[in-house]
Amino acid sequence: xxxxxxxxxxxxDQVGPDQVDAVLEHGQWLELQPGDxxxxxxxxxxxxxxxxxxxxxxxxDVAGHTLQLGHLDARNWIGEVAYFSGSYTACSTVTARxxxxxxxxxxxxxxxxxRAAPExxxxxxxxxxxxxxxxxxxxxxxxxxxxxxxxxxPVNQSLPEAGHAVPGQGILDFVRHLLGSK
Amino acid sequence: MLLxxxxxxxxxxxxLTELDAEHLAAAMRVEDHPAGHVFVYQDKLxxxxxxxxxxxxxxxxxGPTGRTHTLKTLQAGEFFxxxxxxxGKPAVASCMSVGPVKVASLPFSAYMLLYQPHSDIGCxxxxxxxxxxxxxxxxxxxxxxxxxxxxxxxxxxxxxxCQLE
Numbered sequence: 001x002x003x004x005x006x007x008x009x010x011x012x013d014q015v016g017p018d019q020v021d022a023v024l025e026h027g028q029w030l031e032l033q034p035g036d037x038x039x040x041x042x043x044x045x046x047x048x049x050x051x052x053x054x055x056x057x058x059x060x061d062v063a064g065h066t067l068q069l070g071h072l073d074a075r076n077w078i079g080e081v082a083y084f085s086g087s088y089t090a091c092s093t094v095t096a097r098x099x100x101x102x103x104x105x106x107x108x109x110x111x112x113x114x115r116a117a118p119e120x121x122x123x124x125x126x127x128x129x130x131x132x133x134x135x136x137x138x139x140x141x142x143x144x145x146x147x148x149x150x151x152x153x154p155v156n157q158s159l160p161e162a163g164h165a166v167p168g169q170g171i172l173d174f175v176r177h178l179l180g181s182k
Numbered sequence: 183m184l185l186x187x188x189x190x191x192x193x194x195x196x197x198l199t200e201l202d203a204e205h206l207a208a209a210m211r212v213e214d215h216p217a218g219h220v221f222v223y224q225d226k227l228x229x230x231x232x233x234x235x236x237x238x239x240x241x242x243x244x245g246p247t248g249r250t251h252t253l254k255t256l257q258a259g260e261f262f263x264x265x266x267x268x269x270g271k272p273a274v275a276s277c278m279s280v281g282p283v284k285v286a287s288l289p290f291s292a293y294m295l296l297y298q299p300h301s302d303i304g305c306x307x308x309x310x311x312x313x314x315x316x317x318x319x320x321x322x323x324x325x326x327x328x329x330x331x332x333x334x335x336x337x338x339x340x341x342x343x344c345q346l347e
Binding site for chain 2: 063
């Protein structure tokens with residue numbers, strides 16, 4: 001699958017097949033090699049990213065010391081905390097662990113997308129809400145020291161597969177569709 | 183203070199219409215509580231979504247070390263009880279008033295209508311939820327940074343103990 005095909009498949013789950021093009025109009029592609037840093041902890045950021053392929057590591061840094069916060073896999077978003085908290089600063093360092101393909105959507109583009117396609121933006125925001133809930137749960141525990149003396153939170157911050165799609169409503173959805181309402 | 187007006191001043195509430203705020207305010211009950219009132223118990227399901235109107239609420243986590251520490255002290259304008267209500271799992275922390283508080287509470291059934299993005303009001307409420315959760319996660323990372331700094335500086339973590347009964 002090409003990155004575009006992968007992106008289409010992921011977005012079809014997250015916003016619905018009919019809204020994929022509305023999202024794609026507002027973003028670009030980005031590739032990272034293992035070890036590449038997307039952004040540093042507390043740096044100013046201007047975009048959120050959907051991981052299409054690969055895995056990134058998350059950490060927080062203080063005065064040269066690092067606390068590993070686990071990792072994120074494909075289908076997860078990065079950067080939504082900076083956007084929705086209104087701070088526009090990264091809350092962790094993001095580094096590629098493997099070759100990574102990303103779909104980049106600038107904050108200004110996300111705002112434009114929300115105005116242009118409110119239904120798709122709302123579905124996507126719901127997916128981001130479920131990701132935030134998952135990350136808050138897994139980071140509630142205390143960090144531990146590993147065998148190398150490295151401080152870490154031994155967690156997978158990726159949302160489990162079932163949480164990525166906006167739930168359908170079966171017959172209710174069908175009736176609403178017939179009546180032309182959401 | 184009119185609750186419906188206050189709701190529209192909250193982070194992420196820019197898209198809520200006057201009617202949305204009116205419906206939301208009508209579904210919430212406003213109550214005063216004394217210091218030490220526990221709204222949410224760790225490891226139990228939350229029953230309501232709470233919004234602090236006046237006062238402070240402490241979020242306390244009981245960890246595997248047997249110590250209860252403060253994850254966050256919530257201020258007026260902040261929601262709590264979100265995680266447990268949203269994913270139907272027990273709460274990861276307890277929430278207790280620090281002093282006298284005024285809190286607006288939304289029952290679980292009404293919250294579920296807002297949590298799902300299938301209605302217009304639910305759609306617009308997603309941004310309110312995202313704004314609160316993003317602030318919570320940012321704060322969590324700030325705490326982890328403080329913990330990291332404390333460990334390498336050789337001082338005890340600054341998170342105060344909760345006086346949870």
